[in-house]
Amino acid sequence: MGNSPRKIRLSTTPTPQALAELRLGDIVYLDGLIYTAREGVYMRALEEKANIPMELPGESAANFHCSPAAAIREDGTYDLGAVTATASFRFSKWIGEWIAKSGAKLIIGKGGMSVDDYKKHFVPNGAIYLTTVGYGTGALLGRGIKRVKTVHWNEELGLAQAMWVLEAENMGPFIVESDLAGNSLFERENAKMSANIEKAYEGTRPATLKRFGETDDRNDEMI
Numbered sequence: 001m002g003n004s005p006r007k008i009r010l011s012t013t014p015t016p017q018a019l020a021e022l023r024l025g026d027i028v029y030l031d032g033l034i035y036t037a038r039e040g041v042y043m044r045a046l047e048e049k050a051n052i053p054m055e056l057p058g059e060s061a062a063n064f065h066c067s068p069a070a071a072i073r074e075d076g077t078y079d080l081g082a083v084t085a086t087a088s089f090r091f092s093k094w095i096g097e098w099i100a101k102s103g104a105k106l107i108i109g110k111g112g113m114s115v116d117d118y119k120k121h122f123v124p125n126g127a128i129y130l131t132t133v134g135y136g137t138g139a140l141l142g143r144g145i146k147r148v149k150t151v152h153w154n155e156e157l158g159l160a161q162a163m164w165v166l167e168a169e170n171m172g173p174f175i176v177e178s179d180l181a182g183n184s185l186f187e188r189e190n191a192k193m194s195a196n197i198e199k200a201y202e203g204t205r206p207a208t209l210k211r212f213g214e215t216d217d218r219n220d221e222m223i
Helices: 016-020 039-047 088-102 115-125 138-142 185-200
Strands: 007-011 027-036 062-064 066-072 078-085 106-109 128-132 145-152 163-176
Touching: 027 066, 027 106, 039 088, 066 163, 078 138, 078 145, 088 106, 088 115, 115 128
Parallel strands: 007 027, 027 062, 062 106, 106 128
Antiparallel strands: 027 163, 066 078, 128 163, 145 163
């Protein structure tokens, strides 16, 4: 297979087989409806028990942690620019209940979530995490959106927190960060770096002058 990652087109209502075939590090492009949901939607749907205004997961099993650079024009049409992913760890407290309630199979965002979240919430529900690639990709991802289908709860939550329903075609790239077994690409790569970090510092002398709180333990450099 070589070193180049696999590129895969994936439906936003993926079959269990399609999800099972994904490997950590695969590059994924999405087709179908994607909805944005973050703390505002989670609080409204889970804590306030509001009826979700979509047929989930039938219409979409893809939850994008995103605040679109978008507006609703006076004539009711939509002006959509960049779609920038939001850091997903902020939604850890809701994600298990949301996946179970919404039937989401794809959680898309920035930075991944914890392996504990994957094992506890993603694995039992057959869901995986897709992460955006680097910074400044909002405009690139925006090209993969054919149109805004609708926006729910914008009056209640405001445009940034509203539930945007986006029609995607070849939208990406995203990277498979977790698989159906709950393995994490980031954790795997960090483990490799941790193993090599002592070698990188072999032979260097401890710092003589230190700022308050500094440490010579190289493992503290790893997040």
